[in-house]
Amino acid sequence: MKHYEVEILDAKTREKLCFLDKVEPHATIAEIKNLFTKPHPQWYPARQSLRLDPKGKSLKDEDILQKLPVGTTATLYFRDLGAQISWVTVFLTEYAGPLFIYLLFYFRVPFIYGHKYDFTSSRHTVVHLACICHSFHYVKRLLETLFVHRFSHGTMPLRNIFKNCTYYWGFAAWMAYYINHPLYTPPTYGAQQVKLALAIFVICQLGNFSIHMALRDLRPAGSKTRKIPYPTKNPFTWLFLLVSCPNYTYEVGSWIGFAIMTQCLPVALFSLVGFTQMTIWAKGKHRSYLKEFRDYPPLRMPIIPFLL
Amino acid sequence: MAAAAATAAAKGNGGGGGRAGAGDASGTRKKKGPGPLATAYLVIYNVVMTAGWLVIAVGLVRAYLAKGSYHSLYYSIEKPLKFFQTGALLEVGIVPSSVVLTSFQVMSRVFLIWAVTHSVKEVQSEDSVLLFVIAWTITEIIRYSFYTFSLLNHLPYLIKWARYTLFIVLYPMGVSGELLTIYAALPFVRQAGLYSISLPNKYNFSFDYHAFLILIMISYIPIFPQLYFHMIHQRRKILSHTEEHKKFE
Numbered sequence: 001m002k003h004y005e006v007e008i009l010d011a012k013t014r015e016k017l018c019f020l021d022k023v024e025p026h027a028t029i030a031e032i033k034n035l036f037t038k039p040h041p042q043w044y045p046a047r048q049s050l051r052l053d054p055k056g057k058s059l060k061d062e063d064i065l066q067k068l069p070v071g072t073t074a075t076l077y078f079r080d081l082g083a084q085i086s087w088v089t090v091f092l093t094e095y096a097g098p099l100f101i102y103l104l105f106y107f108r109v110p111f112i113y114g115h116k117y118d119f120t121s122s123r124h125t126v127v128h129l130a131c132i133c134h135s136f137h138y139v140k141r142l143l144e145t146l147f148v149h150r151f152s153h154g155t156m157p158l159r160n161i162f163k164n165c166t167y168y169w170g171f172a173a174w175m176a177y178y179i180n181h182p183l184y185t186p187p188t189y190g191a192q193q194v195k196l197a198l199a200i201f202v203i204c205q206l207g208n209f210s211i212h213m214a215l216r217d218l219r220p221a222g223s224k225t226r227k228i229p230y231p232t233k234n235p236f237t238w239l240f241l242l243v244s245c246p247n248y249t250y251e252v253g254s255w256i257g258f259a260i261m262t263q264c265l266p267v268a269l270f271s272l273v274g275f276t277q278m279t280i281w282a283k284g285k286h287r288s289y290l291k292e293f294r295d296y297p298p299l300r301m302p303i304i305p306f307l308l
Numbered sequence: 309m310a311a312a313a314a315t316a317a318a319k320g321n322g323g324g325g326g327r328a329g330a331g332d333a334s335g336t337r338k339k340k341g342p343g344p345l346a347t348a349y350l351v352i353y354n355v356v357m358t359a360g361w362l363v364i365a366v367g368l369v370r371a372y373l374a375k376g377s378y379h380s381l382y383y384s385i386e387k388p389l390k391f392f393q394t395g396a397l398l399e400v401g402i403v404p405s406s407v408v409l410t411s412f413q414v415m416s417r418v419f420l421i422w423a424v425t426h427s428v429k430e431v432q433s434e435d436s437v438l439l440f441v442i443a444w445t446i447t448e449i450i451r452y453s454f455y456t457f458s459l460l461n462h463l464p465y466l467i468k469w470a471r472y473t474l475f476i477v478l479y480p481m482g483v484s485g486e487l488l489t490i491y492a493a494l495p496f497v498r499q500a501g502l503y504s505i506s507l508p509n510k511y512n513f514s515f516d517y518h519a520f521l522i523l524i525m526i527s528y529i530p531i532f533p534q535l536y537f538h539m540i541h542q543r544r545k546i547l548s549h550t551e552e553h554k555k556f557e
Contacts, residue, residue, distance in 0.1 A: 178507075178512045178513065178514070179512065181507060181512070183507040183508040184507075184508070184512055185508050185509065185510050185512055188510060262512070263510065263511065263512060264511070264512040264513070265511040265512060265513035266512075266513060
């Protein structure tokens with residue numbers, strides 16, 4: 001069997017970082033990354049980006065050496081992606097924060113509102129209901145992170161955890177401050193408004209969960225396969241007929257429901273920002289579906305049926 | 309900071325009124341210049357802006373000579389200042405540089421003009437206003453003429469030198485003027501409850517403009533040094549690059 005030689009150069013300085021000889025032709029990039037880590041232990045595989053061209057795209061871990069357009073001496077270029085952190089860690093941290101922070105405001109822990117309000121309870125039913133909904137939402141997210149989601153990338157850059165936590169924790173504190181404020185004003189249309197909003201919220205939470213389960217079932221454990229998602233027997237998944245990312249659609253719907261329930265402007269702003277971000281993600285996902293699958297259903301829009 | 313960001317956005321990415329390949333010092337950039345119609349538009353835009361800021365400069369000088377003092381000159385250039393600084397919003401779409409950086413820069417200038425100076429009439433007679441107006445005026449005249457000449461592929465070294473050197477004084481001057489003006493506005497904002505809303509209200513929202521302005525002032529601390537040192541770095545890169553070129557001429 002012919003063995004390959006692999007030399008790894010720094011993409012920016014072209015400095016020779018590593019020379020591997022007697023590499024199996026069917027070795028994967030993942031295996032090569034493990035070999036590269038040995039002389040450079042600070043560059044663990046998750047932070048390595050190897051490519052054929054210094055300015056090109058990163059090679060995938062599953063790519064096989066002999067299938068790449070290289071001779072028997074392959075030259076790969078290395079870029080340091082920076083310190084990495086696992087997706088699971090980031091998700092757990094960014095979701096645990098809002099859960100905990102909201103409760104600090106709900107229980108009116110000292111130094112937030114005036115001292116005469118310390119540990120008092122709101123007299124509005126909707127405030128208690130809102131706490132239940134908000135807490136349920138983040139508990140659901142934490143459980144999904146632990147038991148439902150299957151991540152295609154193990155890690156993300158470390159700086160993301162600071163960015164993401166600032167966003168989630170900051171908004172949670174901002175919303176919670178007003179909803180649990182002693183001067184909170186309940187919704188204009190009273191119990192009717194709250195009931196309608198609750199219905200929207202619950203339906204969208206169920207919908208979002210259904211989509212997460214459907215997506216999970218598309219991908220076998222430990223694999224990174226990608227398939228077109230289709231509606232299942234669960235009616236909540238029928239939204240797949242109209243959008244590529246119904247999980248985002250339902251998520252936006254949940255927050256709109258929460259905004260109507262609490263009639264709180266910061267919640268509406270949070271929904272708007274979240275919607276903007278999810279639209280960007282949905283459009284990206286939609287585009288990659290279209291690129292990858294020739295037979296992708298043409299009726300589908302990224303996030304809002306027929307519109308967006 | 310509005311002054312600092314203006315030049316940083318422009319210089320860091322060759323943004324502002326568009327850029328041509330040759331004139332800009334980032335020689336490694338191989339991007340094509342804009343097409344003939346776009347170039348014409350950009351040239352006109354930059355010429356108009358240069359003229360506009362010259363009008364402001366002349367207006368300041370004339371008012372000074374007429375009044376015999378440098379106090380309260382704001383009133384004599386208020387309208388062109390508002391017009392041409394707000395007009396810079398047009399740059400955000402057409403500029404090759406990062407939309408984020410450009411819009412940040414323009415928004416902070418527009419904020420100072422409208423949400424501080426215009427809104428709080430009592431600060432209009434402050435000397436700090438003159439400080440940032442002068443800084444902005446000189447910076448913008450040089451910046452827009454730089455772009456004009458670059459687009460026409462005929463950039464005098466003096467303009468390039470001025471753009472990458474005068475900021476050393478103009479940035480801190482502009483930032484000082486801006487901060488002092490915001491600081492001067494604070495008591496009046498508090499007294500009038502300007503742009504502020506308090507609880508309870510049916511949208512369960514509150515906003516304290518006084519606190520917001522203080523936060524803005526604090527934000528200068530991390531942001532200004534970054535922009536300033538970015539400019540210093542650009543200056544070293546660009547002016548030494550030209551020196552080398554001149555050696556081989």
